[in-house]
Every structure is written in C-alpha cells, then in structure tokens.
Amino acid sequence: MKILVISNYRTTVTARPEAEIFIGLQEKGHEVTIMTYGDADYNKKFKEKGLKVIPFHPTKKRDKESIAFIREELIRGKYDILQMFNSLAYFNGIPAAKGLPVKVVLYRGYTGNIAWYDPFMYLKYFNSRVDGVVCLVEAIRKLFVKNAPWAKQKFRTINKGHDIGWYKIDKEFDLSPFGVKKDDVSFICAANDRKMKGVVHLLKATHYLDENTPMHLFLAGNGMGKPEFQKLIDESPLKKNIHLLGFRDNILEIVKDCDVFVLASLYGEAITKAVIEAMSLGKAPLITDIPGNVNLVISGESGIVVPPANAKALAEGMKTYISNRELIRKYGKAAQDRIQTVYHTSKTVKEFEEFYNELLG
CATH class of the missing domain: 3.40.50.2000 (Glycogen Phosphorylase B;)
Structure with a gap:
C-alpha cells in the first residue's frame, strides 16, 4: 500500500517510537512517504531506509496553501492511507482529502479532554471524513467509544512499540x-x-x-x-x-x-x-x-x-x-x-499494517 505520513520528526528521542513504525512498514514492502519539517532529525535515516521525504509541515490551522499542497500530493501520489499525528496536520489534511479515495487516519496519545459535546472533536476525531483513529492505550479507545458510540469501529488501540x-x-x-x-x-x-x-x-x-x-x-x-x-x-x-x-x-x-x-x-x-x-x-x-x-x-x-x-x-x-x-x-x-x-516495535508495525488493511477492505 502507499502511505503518506504527516508528523513532526524534529527530535530523534521523542520521535523514534513513531518514526520506526513507518521504517518497519517500508521494510515490509509498502511505499511510505514522510511529510515533515525540513530540519527534522529523522529525515536522514528515513532517506537511508528508502522512504521518500517531503520537507513540508503545516504551520497554521486551515491554511489554504497548506491544504492545497497536501491535496496536490495526495492526488499525484494516489495514496491509500493518509496518517497524521498532530492538530496542525489534522486541520489541513482532513479538508485536503475531501472527495478523494484515500483513507484518513488520526492518532490520539493522551486520555484527557475527550467529550461528545466538544465541537473540536467533530473537526478532528469525530469528523465523518476520518476513517480511523489509532489510540495509544485502551483507556483512550474506551473514552472515544463512550463519547462517540456511533463511530466505535473507527477507534483502534495500538501501543507505540520500543526496542531496548x-x-x-x-x-x-x-x-x-x-x-x-x-x-x-x-x-x-x-x-x-x-x-x-x-x-x-x-x-x-x-x-x-x-x-x-x-x-x-x-x-x-x-x-x-x-x-x-x-x-x-x-x-x-x-x-x-x-x-x-x-x-x-x-x-x-x-x-x-x-x-x-x-x-x-x-x-x-x-x-x-x-x-x-x-x-x-x-x-x-x-x-x-x-x-x-x-x-x-x-x-x-x-x-x-x-x-x-x-x-x-x-x-x-x-x-x-x-x-x-x-x-x-x-x-x-x-x-x-x-x-x-509485549511492547516491541515489531508488534506495533504488524498492528498498524493490519489496521490499514482492514480500512482498505
């Protein structure tokens, strides 16, 4: 499958558990493109491992130029999955994917501030254009299901794995x-x-x-x-x-x-x-x-x-x-x-691959 990832990989230590997921998917034969800041620490390793790097990351919410840039790449690359990890990516990537066949996947890494009455939830995680949400722990998934039972199938618990x-x-x-x-x-x-x-x-x-x-x-x-x-x-x-x-x-x-x-x-x-x-x-x-x-x-x-x-x-x-x-x-x-x-990075790679395949049917 073809995967476009939008995230911040500027700091190696904090980014590593996430970055290694997509290096692992590339090694399993998928085609991964990373859209991130041009000065990100991980860019060199991404390129060494065969991933394509686009030196761009949105800096404002709902920015017309950013939306257009992401949409142009989605159309050009004919991606199967658009995986995003932060709000700046969400507010630009979701509208960029409007009307396109790509599956949109978000990420949630903390348990607080999840409520059905929060309008911002409907701009991100509860948005009908969002096909899947990766939850770092089961407690997050349960909170999502409690507040959005109509969309319970889109939430999946996948821990970010590590390697000693x-x-x-x-x-x-x-x-x-x-x-x-x-x-x-x-x-x-x-x-x-x-x-x-x-x-x-x-x-x-x-x-x-x-x-x-x-x-x-x-x-x-x-x-x-x-x-x-x-x-x-x-x-x-x-x-x-x-x-x-x-x-x-x-x-x-x-x-x-x-x-x-x-x-x-x-x-x-x-x-x-x-x-x-x-x-x-x-x-x-x-x-x-x-x-x-x-x-x-x-x-x-x-x-x-x-x-x-x-x-x-x-x-x-x-x-x-x-x-x-x-x-x-x-x-x-x-x-x-x-x-x-139990928490090894290889397990995380496998579970991301399985979730993406389910979304793609």
Whole structure:
C-alpha cells in the first residue's frame, strides 16, 4: 500500500517510537512517504531506509496553501492511507482529502479532554471524513467509544512499540557524591512538576519511613524545587537523602545507575514514556495504576503497582524493594523482557499494517 505520513520528526528521542513504525512498514514492502519539517532529525535515516521525504509541515490551522499542497500530493501520489499525528496536520489534511479515495487516519496519545459535546472533536476525531483513529492505550479507545458510540469501529488501540537497543547507555553517572552507599537502594522519579504527576504523594511516602532507612530518592525535572515540595522534604525523616536534580539532559544515565523508577501519577496520562525507558534499561518499576498504564507493569511479576494518591502504599512499595534487593533484580529483568516482547516495535508495525488493511477492505 502507499502511505503518506504527516508528523513532526524534529527530535530523534521523542520521535523514534513513531518514526520506526513507518521504517518497519517500508521494510515490509509498502511505499511510505514522510511529510515533515525540513530540519527534522529523522529525515536522514528515513532517506537511508528508502522512504521518500517531503520537507513540508503545516504551520497554521486551515491554511489554504497548506491544504492545497497536501491535496496536490495526495492526488499525484494516489495514496491509500493518509496518517497524521498532530492538530496542525489534522486541520489541513482532513479538508485536503475531501472527495478523494484515500483513507484518513488520526492518532490520539493522551486520555484527557475527550467529550461528545466538544465541537473540536467533530473537526478532528469525530469528523465523518476520518476513517480511523489509532489510540495509544485502551483507556483512550474506551473514552472515544463512550463519547462517540456511533463511530466505535473507527477507534483502534495500538501501543507505540520500543526496542531496548535504543536505550543502551555507555556513560556512568556517579551517585556517591550524593551520599549513596553500596547497600543503599536508590529511587528516581523523572517528571516535570504538574499536579497530575503526584509528587506530593511521593514525598509524603517518605514520611512513613525511618530516618535510618538505607535509601535515597532523586527527583529530576523542572519545578521540583517549589516551596510546597521543599516543605515536605524538610519535614521528612529522610530529608538528607532526598535530592533535587532539576532538569537534566542526561536523565537516562541517571536512571540507569539508580535501582528503582517511581511514577506517582494521579490521572490524565496515557502510557508513560519515562516508565518505558526505565523498563528498557532494566530498572524495577514502582508505579500507580492510572488508566493509561494498565498492563504496562504486571504487579508482582515485572514491578509493583499501587493505587494513585496513596502515600502509604508508595511507602510500602519502597519498603518491599529495600528489604529485598533480589526482587529489584528480578523485576528489573522482567520489566525489560516485557518491553522487548509485549511492547516491541515489531508488534506495533504488524498492528498498524493490519489496521490499514482492514480500512482498505
């Protein structure tokens, strides 16, 4: 089949799980054309793998020139599938496909703001010209079906797959300057501060631990030094072992040298990329069971999953890991294996191909 993709591939790390889908489809014999920004990091690899790259991406919503440009390419290339991944693409690509035989497919990567009464939904996901919507997680698909039951057949859950080979880290990050000793268990939470990230509950969890607990907690990301957090740190019996790292561009190096990755999110997220990256590095996860991460970690097999907004449950999860270092190794290996099997990029390629074939009949 012939596939035209419109998306943003400027940053390799964030774009990779998506970009590799279409490299995989090209390798399976389909003809893929990528329409993206001319300075996108992935353009070189796309071309090396035989994909055609058109250096263009809409910069305004419902722009007449952009609509005309996309429509001209759709007609010239006689595409079977038009796959788009962002609002700028949607608002120009959907009208560009009007009256053409191409199947229009959109993407949804987060769970919030899906409602039948939202008029913008009918310009995008509920639009009658849209033939399919790929949902990153099942929680998103269920929300769509609940709000648009008349179009339930168009929504399909397909996770963006990964490969643990993408996350090989050669550099070491030395934790000893922070006072971490050989037998201490190091936990890391990497997230920019937003209420939905649940950092308050994570810090409160340390209040349930004894001051002599052999552990350290690292908080990496923007906004972690806010007064509310600092107050909770100052009141914690482990205040000397809680470290604010701020934003780090070498975060994967730090995650690699910690023992456990913690996610205390409360709501609103789909599958969390930071957790996937940590699992790919073989880190044992301690996460909350928000809808978007259902089945990412199987509690008791590949990590520990606790209820959201529950500091005591987070503390118990920490104690479990601290008292059993072998469990850290076991769950870390199982988490890595889960990414390489259940969430591998090859599975995603297969599922995209199947969905496209269904749409084409």
